[in-house]
Amino acid sequence: MVLGEILSHLKKTGIRLTPQRQEILRVLLERFQQGGPPLNAEEIMLQVRRCYPGVSLDTVYRSLATFTKEGLVRELQFRDQSRCFELVTKGEHHHHLVCLGCGKVRPIHYCPADFIEQARECYPDFEIEDHSCTVYGYCPKCREE
Amino acid sequence: MVLGEILSHLKKTGIRLTPQRQEILRVLLERFQQGGPPLNAEEIMLQVRRCYPGVSLDTVYRSLATFTKEGLVRELQFRDQSRCFELVTKGEHHHHLVCLGCGKVRPIHYCPADFIEQARECYPDFEIEDHSCTVYGYCPKCREE
DNA sequence: CACGTGATAGGAATGGTTCTTATCTAGGAG
DNA sequence: CTCCTAGATAAGAACCATTCCTATCACGTG
Numbered sequence: 001m002v003l004g005e006i007l008s009h010l011k012k013t014g015i016r017l018t019p020q021r022q023e024i025l026r027v028l029l030e031r032f033q034q035g036g037p038p039l040n041a042e043e044i045m046l047q048v049r050r051c052y053p054g055v056s057l058d059t060v061y062r063s064l065a066t067f068t069k070e071g072l073v074r075e076l077q078f079r080d081q082s083r084c085f086e087l088v089t090k091g092e093h094h095h096h097l098v099c100l101g102c103g104k105v106r107p108i109h110y111c112p113a114d115f116i117e118q119a120r121e122c123y124p125d126f127e128i129e130d131h132s133c134t135v136y137g138y139c140p141k142c143r144e145e
Numbered sequence: 146m147v148l149g150e151i152l153s154h155l156k157k158t159g160i161r162l163t164p165q166r167q168e169i170l171r172v173l174l175e176r177f178q179q180g181g182p183p184l185n186a187e188e189i190m191l192q193v194r195r196c197y198p199g200v201s202l203d204t205v206y207r208s209l210a211t212f213t214k215e216g217l218v219r220e221l222q223f224r225d226q227s228r229c230f231e232l233v234t235k236g237e238h239h240h241h242l243v244c245l246g247c248g249k250v251r252p253i254h255y256c257p258a259d260f261i262e263q264a265r266e267c268y269p270d271f272e273i274e275d276h277s278c279t280v281y282g283y284c285p286k287c288r289e290e
Numbered sequence: 291c292a293c294g295t296g297a298t299a300g301g302a303a304t305g306g307t308t309c310t311t312a313t314c315t316a317g318g319a320g
Numbered sequence: 321c322t323c324c325t326a327g328a329t330a331a332g333a334a335c336c337a338t339t340c341c342t343a344t345c346a347c348g349t350g
Contacts, residue, residue, distance in 0.1 A: 054299065056299050058298085058338085114257055119280040131279060137275075206307065226306095
């Protein structure tokens with residue numbers, strides 16, 4: 001997955017490809033390639049401001065909403081109330097392990113196919129689009145308290 | 146699971162058992178018994194006000210936070226930003242199907258044990274406390290748009 | 291290369307949640 | 321049963337992440 005692929009996808013959709021938006025996507029891609037935790041809107045803004053100092057939080061939120069609608073970005077919600085975002089990548093799929101102490105997020109590279117199957121059987125009239133599985137606990141550092 | 150069990154559990158913890166708190170728990174229990182979707186703070190407040198008209202939203206939030214810390218209540222977050230609460234019940238365990246259109250929540254009475262197992266294997270140093278699995282899609286009504 | 295439409299910046303507004311303060315009360319001690 | 325006090329409550333103010341508003345700007349179509 002490279003930035004070019006994402007940008008050409010965007011072109012097809014007719015969504016305008018401003019430099020700010022390219023930078024937002026680049027930041028998300030970089031984070032994905034590093035395997036790090038998802039970013040929240042403010043973190044994204046701070047990163048983007050390195051190149052485009054004038055960028056507003058509102059712009060970041062609006063762009064992320066647009067990308068989410070387009071299926072390029074996924075929004076995540078954990079129990080600490082924080083909202084964060086990650087790139088949707090073809091061929092790669094993961095879930096999350098969240099520390100209830102420090103809020104740090106780690107990826108789980110496993111997907112329970114049986115669960116989705118069960119949901120489909122239970123509610124055949126539903127058009128299933130997506131799913132998310134999250135495990136909560138305490139990381140080694142937070143266990144010591 | 147009856148209200149008495151919950152209340153006696155609370156007594157053991159030393160948490161004060163005010164009538165408002167009893168009513169909040171009763172409302173949550175009623176919802177659980179009906180098998181309905183989880184409630185948000187405002188819905189709970191409105192129900193509680195039938196008996197205790199003076200109850201404030203703040204009281205509801207504080208009580209729910211206390212119950213959550215005590216493991217009596219679970220807080221849920223879905224992608225529409227809404228925050229809601231449900232009773233934690235022994236012997237019963239479920240996950241959720243959420244409509245991306247209207248936000249309505251339905252229970253899925255199935256749990257992917259393999260997923261939790263995998264998380265444990267992946268991160269043996271983590272102390273796993275809880276997990277949640279959510280499927281997103283469009284309900285029959287919202288599919289028509 | 292000019293034009294129109296959709297995007298942006300900045301500041302103001304919003305709304306859910308939490309804090310503050312004064313008052314009250316549940317429940318243990320006497 | 322009555323008193324006492326730590327902890328709970330109500331009301332309104334404060335908070336803060338997110339969204340709205342409006343004037344301005346610029347992407348990329350034609």
